[in-house]
Amino acid sequence: MAEPVEVLKPDTKFIADVIKLGGQSAKKCFQCGTCTVTCNVSYAQTHDESFARRLMLWTAWGLKDKALTDPAIWACYQCQDCSANCPRGAKPGDVIGALRALAIERYARPRFLARWFRDPVYLPLILAIPAVIILGLLLAFNVQVPSGPVVYKHFISEIYVEIAGVIVAGLAILATAYGMLRFTLETRLPQPGAVDGPGALAADLPAERELPATMVSTLSDVATHADFRACQTETTRTWGHLITMYGFPLLLIATALSFLYGLVGIDQQSRSLLDPMKIAGNLGGLLAFVGVCLLIYKRFQAKPAKWGVGTYYDWLLLWLIFANVFLGFATQFTRLAGGVNLAYWLYVAHLTVVFATFVYLPYGKLAHLYYRLAALAALRQGSKTGPASVFIVVIAGVAAVLAAAAVLVAVLAAVAWVAQALPMGLLALPESGISLNLYLPVASVSIPFGCWSPLASV
């Protein structure tokens, strides 16, 4: 017994947490390894010879640290190929989904905010905080609903809202950065030949890759969903996710432009429908709406006997995105229809939901967007350059998104210029800053919220 032997200390609270988050089937696993061989996505991607199986074992044994620091939990798209083929009904896809939720919680500070996302009891609280901030601003500065044409900056004074937004956003960014740092330090990098850990790479693959290759591979996979599309069981979900995902950079562009217009003093609410900002905003909103509807439809179609219909935790993100887009469009159309009072209050609701979605980024399921990116990079990169590579890949990823955004803005600007050159009166810029029906109302007030209100910027 010279070799130091690991003493098993099951964390029963961890097991209970996995069970609560939809992993109640975890204990059914009897380690046959069907999940390992049926996974078309993660196994193909990493050639990880004990993927899924080892996570099931660690969960059943209550080995929290091992399970949550394994980057392979992010290699799973929950496409359910494993759950569909599991002879025991252990639903590995659902169990790994629960592990991801717990990993997000593990890195979230303050942690109680992450716990709020587990239980519907806290939903009022989640929504109340942004609502109170916004209503507080209303009470402090202007309780009057202005009369006349709807001009949102007459309703809420932009500079105060902007300050509040930046403070809260700063806190969220701090929490995100802390989470990423902890994640990077703790994540167990793939060790070639290991079975008892992530990334036991197959002999025919290079165990480690050069950093540029890793970046290209990771980002192109995210951009095309190439691995996600290898899934055979839940194909609609792949497309739903892809479409939703592409809505977000467009909304980000709209928000950035809106912020820019604010800085240089352009009145956004009066911009043409063919303004790049408005095209990006409306198109992004539309994509997100279509995508999220597909995802919601797919969840309703799920077969509870075979794999889960999702937990509250999963549903919360879907409904938040749905509410974002829905309220955004509702605000816009209400104003177009002339419902003045309602337009203002819908606007408040929209802002509240947008706030709830993005301020809580490090605490809810949406955090997967950066954890997954980092984990996919780590799994591809191997152990060569250590944790730093993960950071580099993430930063490169953000840079790539911004570069793509810049290119898109240029394209949209060109389109708008061409459109303006055409003799179409309806689309021409108006003389005054007062909007006509065709001028979408939401944009002008979106500036204060900066990135918090991508759709509102339209």
Add this chain to the structure above:
Amino acid sequence: MAANKVRLYICTGCGIGEALDAAALGAIAAQEYGAQVVTHPHLCGPEGGTLIREEREREGCQRLAIAACSGRVNAEVFTLDQTLVERINLREQVAWCHEPATEETQALATDQVRMGLVKLQKSDFPEPAPAVSQERVLVVGGGIAGLTAALEVANAGREVTLLEREPVLGGWLANFAYISPSTPPYREPQVPPLAEKVRAVQAHPRVQVLLGAEIEKAAGEPGAFAVTYKQNGNSAELGAAAIVLATGWEPYDATKLGHLGYGVSPNVITGVELEAELKNGGARLVNGRAPESVVFVQCAGSRDENHLPYCSSVCCQASLKQALLLRQQFPQANVFILHKDIRTPGQYEEFYKRVQEDPQIFFLRGEVASVAPDGGNLLVSATDTQLGRSVAVQADLVVLATGIVPRAAATLNLDYRQGPDVPSQHYCFADSNFICWPYETQRTGIFAAGCVREPQSVAGCIEDAAGAGLRAAQAVTLIKEGAALHPRVGDLYYPTFFLQRCTQCKRCTEECPFGALDEDAKGTPQLNANRCRRCGVCMGACPERLVSFKNYSIDIITSMIKAIEVPEDEDIQRILVLACENDAYPALDLAGARHSKYSAAVRTISLRCLGSTNVVFIADAVSRGIDGVLLLGCKYGDDYQCHFIKGSELASKRMDNVRETLGRLRVEPERVRLEQVTMDDWDRLPRLLDDFAAELADLGPNPYKGF
């Protein structure tokens, strides 16, 4: 020879008439054997059956030969009271598997008829069965299997004596608070169904219970067992017609499991010890506290060449049950089940799933490396766990799931020449091939049930006991009629020994697979007729050829061989096939039923068992000029399929003698061969026969041809 007058019915249906010249066959039968011949186009039909019976009444002829289909079909049509009937197989083994209307096929049919008629003429009616005195069934062992068997037999109308070593009924189950579930949904431990069984046994008017009794000696034979037992210090005797052995099991001796920590700490206990604690108010506290961690070590001494090489099949479900009970008693405790595999056959898989659901029961696959003290408690280390790593678990209590050891030896103390114990098939379990001998031991009239036969669960024991009990009840009836038990059920013939010629060589007494033969002081065999299964192994073994049945003897078989006409033409082959009636002969029938063609040189004689092959059969065949002899018997070895346990194996051993005889006759040893076949070898047999014929052709004709 008026009494030996035979009547031959030739059926021309099913293609026989087209393939063969029935008139020529009839002419030879009439001419050579004085047979009265009747040809009929559809003998098994109502008209044919009526015809046979009417003529039997009218003519009074007691020996009928039916040359038609195989004797394995239409038995009900061709079985007549007070009549010897010989079935001559012209359909499956002649008309259907050889070229129709050829000289060779006709010659084969003629030889079949000759062999059948010779056998019929030389056979005789059985002598009345030796009278037996007992009808009572003795059940040994008062556990769940014994109790069930006693009830089954009693409910079937027989008197039963239930003999139990302990002062109370119940066996192990009396120590078990709960057992793993045997009824849907198979999820929660159940209270064992013991109390009601005990009450039913005690209340049953046909069951006599002897408590605190042990058998000193069991002598005699089925129908007349004389069992001496000791109870309360006094010896007494009881008679029985059949015995159910339900003596159960004991746990493997844990003191041999020092490597698993037994003896290292008082908190390393066996599953059976834990069972007793659970029955008596719950598992122990460790150092005055509820244990926080309990480790079950599965296969403790099982599936281990140094201890028990086999799987006891119930330890897994026992530990699963105990794990659940411990979790109920100690809700905070973690329970680890360290296993090689979880083996929960049948519906117990549902129970396994149920136990898996408990979040604080942990399943670790691996090999136990050590169980050692670790501070105040114990550390269990295991290698090669699910991901190949070594892991360890701290434990307050370690439970060793020890296996089942049958309590078969020294229980019946049989007064048999072949020894006091019921022979075992594997690992000392009192079992036989379960397909050939369901619930039977290798001692006729003694049936095994429960864990003495095979490790099994309570539900298995109950089912086993019902089977064994009913087999015992059936045996009582058959033995009373003087009829054989399985597989020659109802056979009324016994072997007779012409002892004047006996040389006391003891081959028959040693080779009898059922211990039917005892010996006197000089070594002369003494038959216990009701222990006999009528396989004829003694007949094959006897160098003096003094063992015979009235319808199956050395004389009959050699006369049949001599009835085969061996043509003087050296190019025409003759091959003798001695085929076991249980597997090889049916396989030949099946080949015929599929119309598979093979050499028409083959002449088949059906033997009760290849073990009844006497060397003289082969010597006679070869010296008659028959080119080769093929013995077709059952598979032998560990997974034998011989209906008489070791008949084909004995035959293969006798092949050494055969080779010696062939050498003396200056004949190539390749001319005689033994092949193991199973009933599903019908597709292989035609080629096997043709290949043998080709090899014989290469050897050239038998030098004795034409002598």
